[in-house]
Amino acid sequence: MSQIDIGELTEFLHNWKKSKNEASTMLKNIQNALMNTTSALSVKAIVDGGEEEK
Numbered sequence: 463m464s465q466i467d468i469g470e471l472t473e474f475l476h477n478w479k480k481s482k483n484e485a486s487t488m489l490k491n492i493q494n495a496l497m498n499t500t501s502a503l504s505v506k507a508i509v510d511g512g513e514e515e516k
């Protein structure tokens with residue numbers, strides 16, 4: 463068996479945590495953009511739909 467290098471393991475875990483945090487931030491940004499777009503489209507559909515019914 464090979465010996466585990468604590469420095470390499472520490473670096474790996476640090477990089478993993480950093481990647482996880484970056485991915486979490488990106489997903490939150492995507493979610494916010496999607497919610498904003500959905501809200502804008504819903505408002506547009508209501509406004510456009512209201513104009514068609516007149």
